[in-house]
Amino acid sequence: MLKLVIGNKLYSSWSLRPWLVLSSFAIPFEEEIIPLRMPDSRGRMLEYSPSGKVPALVDDEVTVWESLAIIEYLAEKFPDVAIWPRDGNARAHARAISNEMHSGFQTLRQACPMHLGARFATPPITEALRANIDRAEDIWSEARNRFAGGRPFLYGPFSAADAMYAPVVARFDSYQIPVRESTRAYMDAVLAHPAFANWREAALVEPWSIPDYATGHTLVESFV
The missing domain is CATH 3.40.30.10 (Glutaredoxin)
Structure with missing residues (x-):
């Protein structure tokens, strides 16, 4: 196995x-x-x-x-x-945005480390952070408008591209990043996905913590 x-x-x-x-x-x-x-x-x-x-x-x-x-x-x-979209055009697009995620968004990663056990006050939105936020929203909007056909995920059904961007969804949610209405709808779909819900449920009962992940951020609510 x-x-x-x-x-x-x-x-x-x-x-x-x-x-x-x-x-x-x-x-x-x-x-x-x-x-x-x-x-x-x-x-x-x-x-x-x-x-x-x-x-x-x-x-x-x-x-x-x-x-x-x-x-x-x-x-x-x-x-x-x-795992990737069946349609060739959608699949090429999905791979491109997934590679962009893999290699980019450094400012967002540093400003908003993933922490599923808490909600924080929105950090200062610097120019660099705003650029990362806008780019993620633009990617999601383009994919959903071109390929989703009115369904909730980037290419209709949940795919590898949604998995690649799930941590960004979690960051936007945990740090209460102001987003467009369409972005919030996509975020809600990812957060409600059974696999993500199962991961988060297990995360909240883990016995380990890393205090550094909350350093420099104003805690609003803790779930652990």
Whole structure:
């Protein structure tokens, strides 16, 4: 059986992405959580991933690390499952925006670390942060207008692209980022998705916490 090695569900945005794909498409797997920032964290991660980071997917003698590479491996291994959109134009668009997510949005990542256990006051919206927010909203709007056909996710049914952007949805929600009405509708769909709800439920009962993830932010509400 596939094994997905992940970090804390409360904070690990990169782990969330392939986990959502596996769970959403009912692909059997087992998970192993290696808590972040523990004395033995890197050593344990190196047992699975040469980068010393999670997530990592183990499939017998094959090991794949990095979220997007894992998702692509799953799409190849399970071709009968529509992990990427079936339509060629939509699929190309979905891969492009997913790669953009994988390599970009650094200001948003730094200003709003993923933290599913709390809600914070909106941080100062700098020019760089505004650019990241606007770009994410534009991506979602274009995808839904062109390909969703009135359905809630970016390309109609939930896909790998939605999994790639789920941590951004979580950040916008946790830090109460002001967004367009259409953006809020998309966010609500992702937050209500059963796989995301299951991840968040498990995150809220984890025994580990990393105080640094809340440093510099004004706590409004805690769920843990």
